Amino acid sequence: MTTLFTNARLIDPEAGTDTPGGLIVSQGRITAVFPGGADAAKELPGHGLSPDEVAEVDCSGMCLAPGIVDIGVKVCEPGERHKESYKSAGLAAAAGGVTTMVTRPDTSPAIDSPETLEFVTRRAQADAPVNVLPMAALTKGREGREMTEIGFLMDAGAVAFSDCDHVVANTKVFTRALAYAKSCGALVVAHPQEPILSKGAAATAGKFAALYGLPAVSPMAERMGLDRDIALLEMTGAKYHADQITTARALPALERAKANGLDITAGTSIHHLTLNELDVSGYRTFFKVKPPLRSEEDRLAVVEAVRTGLIDIISSMHTPQDEESKRLPFEESAAGAVALETLLPAALRLYHAGQLDLPALWRAMSLNPARRLGLESGRLAAGAPADLVLFDPDAPFVLDRFQLKSKSQNTPFDTQRMQGRVLSTYVAGEPVYRRT
Amino acid sequence: MSFPHRHLLGIEQLKPHEITAILDLADTYVDLNRRAAKHSDALAGLTQINMFFENSTRTQASFELAGKRLGADVMNMAMQASSIKKGETLIDTAMTLNAMHPDLLVVRHPHSGAMDLLSQKVNYAVLNAGDGKHEHPTQALLDALTIRRAKGRLHRLNIAICGDIAHSRVARSNLFLLGKMENRIRLVGPPTLVPSQFAEFGAEVYDDMHEGLKDVDVVMMLRLQKERMDGGFIPSEREYYHRYGLDADKLAQAKPDAIVMHPGPMNRGVEIDGTIADDINRSVIQEQVEMGVAVRMAAMDLLAQNLRADRQAAAG
Numbered sequence: 100m101t102t103l104f105t106n107a108r109l110i111d112p113e114a115g116t117d118t119p120g121g122l123i124v125s126q127g128r129i130t131a132v133f134p135g136g137a138d139a140a141k142e143l144p145g146h147g148l149s150p151d152e153v154a155e156v157d158c159s160g161m162c163l164a165p166g167i168v169d170i171g172v173k174v175c176e177p178g179e180r181h182k183e184s185y186k187s188a189g190l191a192a193a194a195g196g197v198t199t200m201v202t203r204p205d206t207s208p209a210i211d212s213p214e215t216l217e218f219v220t221r222r223a224q225a226d227a228p229v230n231v232l233p234m235a236a237l238t239k240g241r242e243g244r245e246m247t248e249i250g251f252l253m254d255a256g257a258v259a260f261s262d263c264d265h266v267v268a269n270t271k272v273f274t275r276a277l278a279y280a281k282s283c284g285a286l287v288v289a290h291p292q293e294p295i296l297s298k299g300a301a302a303t304a305g306k307f308a309a310l311y312g313l314p315a316v317s318p319m320a321e322r323m324g325l326d327r328d329i330a331l332l333e334m335t336g337a338k339y340h341a342d343q344i345t346t347a348r349a350l351p352a353l354e355r356a357k358a359n360g361l362d363i364t365a366g367t368s369i370h371h372l373t374l375n376e377l378d379v380s381g382y383r384t385f386f387k388v389k390p391p392l393r394s395e396e397d398r399l400a401v402v403e404a405v406r407t408g409l410i411d412i413i414s415s416m417h418t419p420q421d422e423e424s425k426r427l428p429f430e431e432s433a434a435g436a437v438a439l440e441t442l443l444p445a446a447l448r449l450y451h452a453g454q455l456d457l458p459a460l461w462r463a464m465s466l467n468p469a470r471r472l473g474l475e476s477g478r479l480a481a482g483a484p485a486d487l488v489l490f491d492p493d494a495p496f497v498l499d500r501f502q503l504k505s506k507s508q509n510t511p512f513d514t515q516r517m518q519g520r521v522l523s524t525y526v527a528g529e530p531v532y533r534r535t
Numbered sequence: 536m537s538f539p540h541r542h543l544l545g546i547e548q549l550k551p552h553e554i555t556a557i558l559d560l561a562d563t564y565v566d567l568n569r570r571a572a573k574h575s576d577a578l579a580g581l582t583q584i585n586m587f588f589e590n591s592t593r594t595q596a597s598f599e600l601a602g603k604r605l606g607a608d609v610m611n612m613a614m615q616a617s618s619i620k621k622g623e624t625l626i627d628t629a630m631t632l633n634a635m636h637p638d639l640l641v642v643r644h645p646h647s648g649a650m651d652l653l654s655q656k657v658n659y660a661v662l663n664a665g666d667g668k669h670e671h672p673t674q675a676l677l678d679a680l681t682i683r684r685a686k687g688r689l690h691r692l693n694i695a696i697c698g699d700i701a702h703s704r705v706a707r708s709n710l711f712l713l714g715k716m717e718n719r720i721r722l723v724g725p726p727t728l729v730p731s732q733f734a735e736f737g738a739e740v741y742d743d744m745h746e747g748l749k750d751v752d753v754v755m756m757l758r759l760q761k762e763r764m765d766g767g768f769i770p771s772e773r774e775y776y777h778r779y780g781l782d783a784d785k786l787a788q789a790k791p792d793a794i795v796m797h798p799g800p801m802n803r804g805v806e807i808d809g810t811i812a813d814d815i816n817r818s819v820i821q822e823q824v825e826m827g828v829a830v831r832m833a834a835m836d837l838l839a840q841n842l843r844a845d846r847q848a849a850a851g
């Protein structure tokens with residue numbers, strides 16, 4: 100079966116282009132990319148084949164881009180399936196244009212053994228309509244004491260190793276884990292934070308936190324954490340990704356590390372790109388994320404760093420929390436927000452604000468994360484997997500959190516005006532979501 | 536309506552004329568409280584619940600007395616020993632109380648913003664008696680009333696708030712209130728206890744107390760919140776007293792008629808010299824306690840008027 104996507108606006112992050120054209124998809128892969136408008140397909144060999152052999156998808160001038168590769172999605176299996184299962188997360192991902200979820204191991208229990216990893220892989224394969232690639236914990240129980248069986252876990256399919264928001268505070272343990280991971284060729288995903296300075300913080304130190312009497316952490320804690328990790332990379336030469344860089348102060352260190360040739364990449368979350376500390380006003384716990392939302396100056400600096408490519412990757416940092424864990428006083432409430440379905444429209448805020456063009460956004464959401472994990476996806480090129488998202492970048496809507504497909508609906512974008520909707524999502528050429 | 540609020544959650548939401556309205560009404564209650572017969576029936580038939588998730592003696596007593604003088608049925612709930620320990624959430628506690636049809640709920644809670652959460656879920660009036668490090672509105676109102684009566688005005692004064700600003704909800708509420716009334720505010724204390732961000736609100740920040748007290752009209756001392764210190768904000772109490780404790784030498788920097796205030800309870804010899812606290816020519820600390828009852832009567836009276844008006848409107 101061959102599918103012909105015609106009359107599309109192709110968003111090609113590799114070439115950095117946003118041009119009219121179409122695709123031919125066969126056996127789960129893109130077999131050809133062609134330029135031009137509605138009639139361009141007629142010139143192609145194979146045009147005019149019977150409808151039994153070729154299905155045509157007329158994109159009506161809408162955007163066709165590689166599916167999003169989202170590093171750092173939390174699915175709450177094992178342990179808290181009532182918050183999010185592979186089924187609900189998979190449906191949310193498909194509806195959000197995310198074709199590959201790279202899942203986090205910060206479940207309870209943590210995904211820190213090949214047996215647990217096999218369990219979640221099985222659950223994912225059975226229930227999720229999109230690709231699921233699991234990360235595993237770097238240390239047992241994410242306790243920062245003993246490293247996990249990195250080799251066995253890689254054999255079982257772990258694509259990266261992370262203790263998520265638990266910083267490995269013991270520098271000796273972290274150094275050994277980095278050195279060992281390097282010998283396995285494993286990618287370590289870390290959360291750069293000075294753990295003692297940031298302990299107990301619910302907000303970023305600044306005018307807002309001072310006024311509202313919230314325990315706060317200086318934005319400097321992120322730079323200190325990153326500085327430490329960079330020093331350890333110089334020692335070990337490990338392959339490293341900082342999960343979220345959210346402050347201006349951390350950027351020069353990142354830039355120097357890259358210039359010095361270290362194997363380092365950095366990500367940021369969609370919330371830190373589109374919201375700031377003032378959004379928390381009124382103690383709205385749906386805006387409590389980790390690290391906490393930053394100042395507007397930090398936000399703008401991070402947006403600019405994504406534009407220049409200094410920050411490589413945008414993630415949803417999808418973190419489901421039920422109502423009970425959010426309906427508490429701000430300090431006591433759980434951190435995190437669901438974002439699989441809001442990642443794309445939130446990212447388009449940056450496009451509509453004229454800060455990032457669509458190829459730059461897709462470079463950060465699709466091409467770079469795929470490259471960092473050694474995947475073939477994230478591109479619009481012959482031979483690449485046909486993981487695709489078709490979206491209308493302009494369609495306005497008001498977000499109603501109860502319409503989300505996630506089991507948890509803790510989104511900070513509830514009742515907000517957004518622009519841009521996913522029309523359909525394809526994984527290996529097969530539709531996994533169609534907006535009705 | 537001169538006071539269009541359902542709850543008293545903080546000073547931040549109040550307008551200057553609303554603050555004045557509370558203070559004016561409180562003045563009449565000061566007179567009432569000085570009479571032999573202290574009763575009014577402003578809250579007759581209404582139920583007031585004092586729910587304190589943190590220890591309090593004076594604030595709780597003040598609210599209890601205020602409610603009783605206005606004729607309310609007052610109940611005290613000590614929540615440290617209660618269902619919270621059994622894992623009940625704040626919202627569940629609020630909903631449980633809601634079902635008992637109280638009219639006024641006075642709450643103190645250790646976490647900032649707890650009242651904002653609670654007030655969204657209930658159909659009675661909530662009075663914030665202190666939430667974490669956020670606000671303590673009735674304390675700021677009683678301070679304002681004390682200043683207004685001692686100085687004859689509540690604007691264009693130089694006011695120094697001294698000590699542990701970082702952990703103080705009293706400081707934040709006072710910063711809002713005195714700022715709204717157009718006073719010059721100085722914050723005085725060591726940098727570990729006075730976050731520099733407060734300078735962004737128009738307050739002047741001093742780490743030298745002699746300089747900070749120069750020519751001020753009001754010296755407002757704060758309690759050094761020992762129970763909140765998770766270590767290492769100051770080297771020792773004696774060094775703190777030496778540098779930031781209010782003694783005659785430092786007070787001499789202020790205007791000769793400057794008044795000295797303290798929200799209590801005091802740590803004598805830590806943040807304030809006992810003889811200054813007891814000096815009836817300088818200290819208005821006892822007046823503050825007296826104003827506290829009057830201000831709380833005024834605030835509950837105004838909220839009860841609104842509550843009754845709302846219910847009448849709802850009943851058609």
